[in-house]
Amino acid sequence: MEALIAQIFTTAFLATFIRSVVPLLLTALGGLFSERSGVVNIALEGLIIFGALAAAVSTQLLTPSLGQVAPWAGWLIGMLVGGLIAWIHAVLSIKYRADQVISGTAINLLATGVPAVVLTALYGVSNESPKVEHALPLWGVGELRFSPPVYFAFLAVAITWYVMYRTPYGLRLRATGEQPGAAASMGVNVRRMRYSAVILSGVLAGTAGTFLSIGNLDSYVRNISAGAGFIALAALIFGQWKPLGVLGATLLFGLLQALSIVLGGTNLLPSTLVQALPYLITILALIFTGRSRAPKALGRSYDS
Amino acid sequence: MTHDSPPRPSGDAARIALIACAVAALGMLLFPLATLGRGFSADAVLLHVTGSVMNLTSNQQAPLPPTGTVLGLAWATLAALIVTLLGAWQRQRWFWLTGLLTFGLATAAVIVLGGALDDQTRRVLADTTLRPGAKRQLGNFYASGGMNLGLFLPALAGLIAAGAGLSALPRVWQAFNRMRSLLVPIAAIGLAVLVGAIVVLIVQPSINQSGAPMGLWSAWLAKSDLVYFVYSTLFAPITSLNPLLDSLKIATPLIFTGLSVAFAFRTGLFNIGAPGQLTMGAIAAMLVGVYGPASLGYGLLALSVLAAAAGGALWGAIPGLLKARFGSSEVINTIMLNYIASSVLVFLIGSDSFPFLGREYPQPLKAEGSNPQSELLHSEAQLRPLLEVLNVGQNGQVALSIGLLVALIAFVVVRLLVRKNRSLIALAAAVVLGALTWRIGIPVTVTGSQLNGAFLIALLCAAGFGLLMWRTAAGYALRAVGLSPKAAEYGGISVAKNTILAMTIAGMFAGLAGTHYVNGGALDEYRLKQNMPVNVGFDGIAVALMGQSTPAGVVASSILFGTIDTGSVSVTTKLAKVNSDIVTVLKALIVLFIAAGGFLSRRLTSPPPPALVTAAERHETPAAVDTTTSLTPQPNVGQASEDITRDGKN
Numbered sequence: 001m002e003a004l005i006a007q008i009f010t011t012a013f014l015a016t017f018i019r020s021v022v023p024l025l026l027t028a029l030g031g032l033f034s035e036r037s038g039v040v041n042i043a044l045e046g047l048i049i050f051g052a053l054a055a056a057v058s059t060q061l062l063t064p065s066l067g068q069v070a071p072w073a074g075w076l077i078g079m080l081v082g083g084l085i086a087w088i089h090a091v092l093s094i095k096y097r098a099d100q101v102i103s104g105t106a107i108n109l110l111a112t113g114v115p116a117v118v119l120t121a122l123y124g125v126s127n128e129s130p131k132v133e134h135a136l137p138l139w140g141v142g143e144l145r146f147s148p149p150v151y152f153a154f155l156a157v158a159i160t161w162y163v164m165y166r167t168p169y170g171l172r173l174r175a176t177g178e179q180p181g182a183a184a185s186m187g188v189n190v191r192r193m194r195y196s197a198v199i200l201s202g203v204l205a206g207t208a209g210t211f212l213s214i215g216n217l218d219s220y221v222r223n224i225s226a227g228a229g230f231i232a233l234a235a236l237i238f239g240q241w242k243p244l245g246v247l248g249a250t251l252l253f254g255l256l257q258a259l260s261i262v263l264g265g266t267n268l269l270p271s272t273l274v275q276a277l278p279y280l281i282t283i284l285a286l287i288f289t290g291r292s293r294a295p296k297a298l299g300r301s302y303d304s
Numbered sequence: 305m306t307h308d309s310p311p312r313p314s315g316d317a318a319r320i321a322l323i324a325c326a327v328a329a330l331g332m333l334l335f336p337l338a339t340l341g342r343g344f345s346a347d348a349v350l351l352h353v354t355g356s357v358m359n360l361t362s363n364q365q366a367p368l369p370p371t372g373t374v375l376g377l378a379w380a381t382l383a384a385l386i387v388t389l390l391g392a393w394q395r396q397r398w399f400w401l402t403g404l405l406t407f408g409l410a411t412a413a414v415i416v417l418g419g420a421l422d423d424q425t426r427r428v429l430a431d432t433t434l435r436p437g438a439k440r441q442l443g444n445f446y447a448s449g450g451m452n453l454g455l456f457l458p459a460l461a462g463l464i465a466a467g468a469g470l471s472a473l474p475r476v477w478q479a480f481n482r483m484r485s486l487l488v489p490i491a492a493i494g495l496a497v498l499v500g501a502i503v504v505l506i507v508q509p510s511i512n513q514s515g516a517p518m519g520l521w522s523a524w525l526a527k528s529d530l531v532y533f534v535y536s537t538l539f540a541p542i543t544s545l546n547p548l549l550d551s552l553k554i555a556t557p558l559i560f561t562g563l564s565v566a567f568a569f570r571t572g573l574f575n576i577g578a579p580g581q582l583t584m585g586a587i588a589a590m591l592v593g594v595y596g597p598a599s600l601g602y603g604l605l606a607l608s609v610l611a612a613a614a615g616g617a618l619w620g621a622i623p624g625l626l627k628a629r630f631g632s633s634e635v636i637n638t639i640m641l642n643y644i645a646s647s648v649l650v651f652l653i654g655s656d657s658f659p660f661l662g663r664e665y666p667q668p669l670k671a672e673g674s675n676p677q678s679e680l681l682h683s684e685a686q687l688r689p690l691l692e693v694l695n696v697g698q699n700g701q702v703a704l705s706i707g708l709l710v711a712l713i714a715f716v717v718v719r720l721l722v723r724k725n726r727s728l729i730a731l732a733a734a735v736v737l738g739a740l741t742w743r744i745g746i747p748v749t750v751t752g753s754q755l756n757g758a759f760l761i762a763l764l765c766a767a768g769f770g771l772l773m774w775r776t777a778a779g780y781a782l783r784a785v786g787l788s789p790k791a792a793e794y795g796g797i798s799v800a801k802n803t804i805l806a807m808t809i810a811g812m813f814a815g816l817a818g819t820h821y822v823n824g825g826a827l828d829e830y831r832l833k834q835n836m837p838v839n840v841g842f843d844g845i846a847v848a849l850m851g852q853s854t855p856a857g858v859v860a861s862s863i864l865f866g867t868i869d870t871g872s873v874s875v876t877t878k879l880a881k882v883n884s885d886i887v888t889v890l891k892a893l894i895v896l897f898i899a900a901g902g903f904l905s906r907r908l909t910s911p912p913p914p915a916l917v918t919a920a921e922r923h924e925t926p927a928a929v930d931t932t933t934s935l936t937p938q939p940n941v942g943q944a945s946e947d948i949t950r951d952g953k954n
Contacts, residue, residue: 044636052412088896098899101574101635105845106896113840113888121507121881230639267659276647278639286632 005292006099011143016261018146019216020256022153023048023225027232028239028246029153029160030058034086036164038177038195042104043089045229047082047112047202050230050263054081056220058123059132071136074147075210082198082206085110090198094191097301102302108229114221129213129220137213146217149207156204162244177295179300190302205229218221219242227279234282240293247284253278311397312894313472318395321403321461325389328461335528337375337454338417341367343447346533346878347513350525353378353454358522362513366445371421377413381458384409388465400469407462410649414451414459431868439944440587453532475954487909489850489861489894491902496893500886501531508534508881518895532884538871547870549691549753553826555859555866556755557582557764560817561844562851562858563769564620564810564916568634569853570773571806572786576624577638579841580645585815587617587649589822590832591669591677593685603686609761609819616815617808624807628800634807644840653678653834686830687757687823696745703745711738755822760814765813766855772809773855782806814841846891849898865891909933 027044034041059074066073067083092103116126123130138149160270164170175183184190208228213220235253239245256278264271313321336350340357349363349368357368384406391399424446428439451459470476510526512518518526541547568575589612593772596604623637652656653670671679697703701915715734719726773779784792785802793799817840820826825831843953849863851857872884 003732092900093895096900098901102845102849102895103899105576105842106892106899108505109842109846109892109895111887111893112842116885117503117507117889120883120885124880126883126885156398187510207672227639227643230636230643234636234640239632260776267662267664269660270651270658271634272651274656276644279643279647283626283637285630287626287630289632 011179015146015181017254017258018144018150019249020257020261022150022211023228024232024235024250024253024257025153025247026149026156026208026211027205027229028235028250029156029243030201030203031210031233031236032160032171032241032243032246033163033197033204034201035298036177036295037173037194038295038300038302039090039093039194039198040100040299041086041089041198041201041220042101042233043086043107043229044104044201044205045225045227046104046108046230047085047205048209048212048225049111049115050085051082051202052213052224053129054206055210056129056132057118058133059191059214060130060219063133067172068134071132071134071214074132074214075136075207076263078210078213079206079208080211082202082204084202086198086200086202086205087195089202089301090195093249093262093301094194094198094288095161097303100301108227115222116146121222127222128168131219131280132214135218136210140222147173147211148210149215152207153211157243157247164243174295177297180297180300185304194302208232231278234286237294238282238289240296241295242287247285253281256281267278307950311472312395313397313399317468317471318392321392321399321465322389322558323386323463324461324468325392325406329382329385329873331457332378332385332454333548335457335532336525337378337455338371338413338452339449339529340421341366342448342533343445343513344441344878345511345513346579347511347531348526348533349449350452350529352525353382355916358525359524360510360512360514360518360526361445363442363445364514366442367423369417369446371417371420371739374413374417374420376704377416378411378455381406381409381413381455381462385458385461388462392465392468394658397472398469400466400472403465403467403469405460405462407459407466410455410459410462411900412904414456417455418450418578421449430761435569438464450536453528455748456532466643484909485683485852487904488898488902489852489857491904492850492894492897494582495897495902496890497535498652499893500890501535503886503889504531504534504882508879511879530879530882534847534879535874537875537878538868538887541870545748545750546753548867549750550953551863551866551870552759553753553755553866554869555862556759556820556824557760557817557826558841558843558847558862558865559766560651561814561841562605562862563762563844563848563855564616564812564814564817565848566851566853566855566858567769567773567813568806568916569848570786571782571802572623572789573803573806573810574635575620575626575638575640575807575810575814576635576842576845577620577811578817578844579838580642581619581646581811581814581815582821582841583642583649583836584619584818585612585616586818586832586836588612588815588824589818590681593681593823594679594831596682597687598682598684599682604682605687605823608681608685608823609816612815612822613812613816615814617812617881620811620814621804621808624811626802628803629808642838642841649832649836649899650676650834653832671831677829678832679736681823681830684832685823687761687819689753689825690755690757690759691750693757696743697747701747703747704748705742705745706742707738710741711735711808714738723933749895754824754826756820758820758824761816761819761857765816766859769813769855769858778805814844843891846895849895 031044055066055078058077059070062070062073089103089107092098093100103130119129120126136149138145138147140146164174170190172183172193176188176190180190191243209225212224231253232250235249236246239249259270260274260277263269265276332353337352337353338353340349341359341361342348343363349361350358351371369865384402388399388402388406391402425443428442428446430432434442436675444453471480505527510518510523510528510530512526541551561582564581565575589608592611593604593608596607598604619641622641623634626632627634627653655667656670657664657666669678671677694705694708695702696705711734714737718733719730720768721731757840773783781797782802782805783806784795784797785799790801821836827836843865847858850861868887868890872887876883897903
């Protein structure tokens, strides 16, 4: 048993663990902004996919003219596209008062079709983009070498915490999610706050996608997100809509994912069932947290 | 004139007719009028309203049908269209007439063109100098021709204008009003088609096999022809029997999952768990179908179907229970259960053995061989193809029984004629007449379609949905919870109980989709396979939204989706850059636009009560408006979820 534990908990495992956490963390922080402003963002899964696709494709297309700088431009474009798609969700749910869950589902459905159309149009194959020449660089030592979005993700926790609790913007955002009417009467532009928060969630989810496509792999492949958006959403609820809680929850879910990757190679447990573990834990976690601590105006459109 | 001439159409109606006519008139000038022939890779001979013919095919010598009459009719159509446009502009009483005329002229042009193309096909058939291969190719060349956007748009605009003009009549207005709930889906489809067209325009380069260089104008005509080609191919399966049966086959699981999502919608719940429920239903159906006793005969089939229902119901009940008891969101829970179900499926039939605490155990449920699949079902548990069931022809001839059709017509007719107990009497009449005419068959030529008995189960489910929801007390309670949980609770209806019930029944519908795949052999064999397309569970969301969460709507939109899914196969084979993924995008866009209410103003989708309208604008709308609210109230899912959660938590 001890040998087995030693076999699992290695530096390589630590690296896998961190790589599993990053997309969840970035996405969940994005969801944090959106949901604290009162907009349910079930579209996160789709936003990751759009970000990943945009980053990979633009890096591939920009490499001839930009060379080494291309992946950085790709990151930027991944963020922009994520924000743009999130803006669609914002328009539907804020301006047209669409049901936020349905609107988000529409974005997710869009993310199952659009990448294939884009890839077919550009490369004639619908499953994956060609490998990029330069992926994002890896920084670090030994086996612990990560691309910049990894460092950005952990930095983003601190930034999010600071923005949320120490800036006027954060105060207004939280007020918007709790009591939009009261916030509006204090002069907060509820719609603008929600727009900014949803777009910000798209930017962060787009970064998560960028990490997956050109920070972790070197191309976009179908189903690259593998449910990360949904697990991030669960982590958001488990972390009770707080930056540090989200960090804790994503660390837990990341650990489970990393374990399922490592255990898949051992003969301890069936790997398929270990893969289901994060989802099972999510359900159990939801039982204990529920939506009791959700922002009060979450999921309600605001009619001024 | 006199009092019996129709009153003036409303401002909105005239505006709609005006826009439709303007778009169509512009379209006649900007788009090709007709396709005179089309090669295999969508290369076309295009006719423009000016009479110029553009041949983009590799076959430059193909003789073309005469186009004089068609062009004459087209010019007449354009004239009628402009008159209608002016009539709509002035809100004239008569523009419905010119609208109908436009439609008639455009249709006449299409018919004349079709006749000319048929003549060519006949000429090719009679030509003895042609080899069979070339014969078929040339035959298809003319058969694929027909109208193009330049005739399609005016025909559509004529119909719209006629409808808009006639809506001035109180009776027609009432009939339109009853269909008001269709406005949002139709607008959503229209917008999705428009966006899809733009995607096609961007993505697919124009097809020119002629080798001649193309100018800007001809490139535009060729491109716009592509758009029409894609959509006409997508919707083509309706026109002939074999693809139609294929469409119904693809629609079958969509009906199940659509009903599942719609049922949950009605109760204010959002069921994204149809893929998981489908998987569990399929697993349960497989377990009974493979390992149940074959001695039961058709009892085993019934048992297997029930098992599918139970498997799905269980998987639906879990999130329902969790929501009612702990207040955790069913949205997240159903998504998580989807992943778990897929893991269970892979675990059961994915590999020959599984490790557990350092030892390997054999996995008995997986069939021998390298494919991830289960054993074959007992033949007693198989749902036979409908063609086989309906075939009453003897000595090798295929003749489909007319019993089902007669039963259906009898049901509708009797139900319309009888006043009291009409459903019951109509059902009895349908059964009796259906049984009497069962042995009468009409000979048809179809090649083996895999449309199976699950389709009938799906229709039964739709009927059951309607009966339960609108004819029983339990349905009343479910709907009450969906519309307003607080009011329902106040009225003594248990929100928690109905949440669990709703999710269980929703899961049951989705689980029954498993019968299509496992018992119906829709995966090419009568067994459970790992590559079961569970994504139809997500398509169910689109289907339910488009069907406005009504059973008839779900069936209709499932068939529509099945049709474009079938049609997308031929698009994929013919075009390089556009493939079946475009259909996925179209479905997503439809959901997107329905979520946004089709971007229609609330004045159109849910008008204020007639009393207010007549008071406000006495001259505008006829006073006969009797629908005060939208006929199919859509529960506000997000809102309801929130409320139930609170109640569950307290």
